Amino acid sequence: MKTGFDNEKYLKIQSEYIKERINKFGDKLYLEFGGKLFDDFHASRVLPGFAPDSKLKMLLQLSEQAEIVIVIGSDAIEKNKKREDLGITYDKDVLRLIEEYRSCGLYVGSVVVTMYSGQPAADAFKEKLEKKGIKVYRHYAIEGYPTNVSHIVSDDGFGKNDYVETSRPLVVITAPGPGSGKMATCLSQLYHENKRGIKAGYAKFETFPIWNIPLKHPVNLAYEAATADLNDLNMIDPFHLEAYGVTTVNYNRDIEIFPVLNAVFEEIYGENPYKSPTDMGVNMAGNCIFDDEAVCEASCMEIIRRYYKALNALSLGEPVENEVYKLELLMKQAKITTNDRKVTVAAKERAVSLGVPTAAIELEDGTIITSKTTELLGASAALLLNALKHLGGIPHDVHLIAPNAFEPIQDLKTTYLGSKNPRLHSDEVLIALALSALEDENARIAMEQLPKLSGCQVHTSDMLTDVDIKTFKKLKVDLTSEPVITNGK
Secondary structure (H helix, E strand, O other), X not given: OOOOEOHHHHHHHHHHHHHHHHHOOOOEEEEEEOOOOOOOHHHHXXXXXXXXXXXXXXXXXXXXXXXXXXXXXXXXXXXXXXXXXXXXXXXXXXXXXXXXXXXXXXXXXXXXXXXXXXXXXXXXXXXXXXXXXXXEEEEEOOOOXXXXXXXXXXXXXXXXXXXXXXXXXXXXXXXXXXXXXHHHHHHHHHHHHHXXXXXXXXXXXXXXXXXXXXXXXXXXXXXXXXXXOOOOXXXXXXXXXXXXXXXXXXXXXXXXXXXXXXXXXXXXXXXXXXXXXXXXXXXXXXXXXXXXXXXHHHHHHHHHHHHHHHHHHHHOOOOOHHHHHXXXXXXXXXXXXXXXXXXXXXXHHHHHHHOOOEEEEEOOOOOEEEEEXXXXXXXXXXXXXXXXXXXXXXXXXXXXXXXXXXXXXXXXXXXXXXXXXXXXXXXXXXXXXXXXXXXXXXXXXXHHOHHHHOOOEEEEOOOXXXXXXXXXXXXXXXXXXXXXXXXXX
């Protein structure tokens, strides 16, 4: 992928800007971290050159001052909501994040379960965390949120929430994903800190939407695609436009909540230091894009991938019709179709030509490699072997795995493990390739090419099994599939 984002510049100017914001407030600053603190793969996909751990590197510079509070929505726990990039549920990700932060030397103070209304799964999760010695607080669903400001900013609103005990001047509020209630947690804490005579401030570190690029820029459209399930909308910030006469981009939930934030700050300071949602932010990403064409192309590909993800979910019976409609609208706004993704066209044309499931991969240099389902291999497994041969300079007709090695594996699958499909999946073919590499030089060379698949684009003519999907995720391949369910994998 062509690079279009200067990550080193971003680390430098972003950390400086955050430090400036910390110095503007008194006793304590609540810093809402939007997106992923690390593993920010969405940002790295739409801003090629952005490192997934950039935010973490910045935070480590402030580790002596900072503590982390992780927020998770009760509904996300109840519904087993997943982080699709990692394939794990939000509640499991909270546990993972705690361990990851601690292993990096960051202090995790507590977890807040938000929008609580007696969900049994949320109660069970709270108990589980407390058994591990982790402090857990509950914030409740507030009637009239976010429009009934007088009720929200009262003892019957934020006042009902648990006060989160913190011990450091910089409190970073983060979450497994969007819609978790990070901002509401910050505002609730400002309310409670004021009751205790503590002067606390708030700032927002949200990478998307990027405020100083056009509203319909593909990067901002890709953000809407990523949050299609939440129905987030990018908007011109009307408060910023009125205050400064300058057009900036924000998103609906920040704009809707601004009157609440304004009321909280007026109670604390007598006035709000921010005149707009854009003022709240500390996002400098837009200043680090140096190749707009590369960023636009990457973002358009992300929108298409999100569209296929929703189509696949719809084919499996999930109620995501509205997400599909929204993504179709976003594609029209970006003036793209699925045919703009080269591997999509290659896989579909080959499937029509051969009449069997197929797959295609676009390598880093733009080369397109295809495959088809055979008696021995599923299309995805065959694709891996074909791509590794090409990358290793191995002739296509060379067998990386001895033909007689397939039969005992297939016999194991069908006779002993009860599988009806004798073909090898992608994980099975990689294991067989690793065994062949012990004695076969070509297989060894092929194995060494695996890291080169990271960031490559793959499309299959039918939906894959969970096993194959997980294998591609582990290889860091960007996968899409036609919403077609067949028996020939």
